[in-house]
Amino acid sequence: MNVIDSAGIRKRAIERKLRNVQELPQDKTKLILEANNEEDIKEEL
Numbered sequence: 001m002n003v004i005d006s007a008g009i010r011k012r013a014i015e016r017k018l019r020n021v022q023e024l025p026q027d028k029t030k031l032i033l034e035a036n037n038e039e040d041i042k043e044e045l
Helices: 003-018 026-034 038-044
Strands: none
């Protein structure tokens, strides 16, 4: 197996894992990015 074949296999594995990833709503994204610490994030969500 060469480097190109390995890259193709890894790409497909990553795509499978990302299929179920969901996008955060913009307002929640903003809150997370502006939060000072992990506790702030838990309170806002």
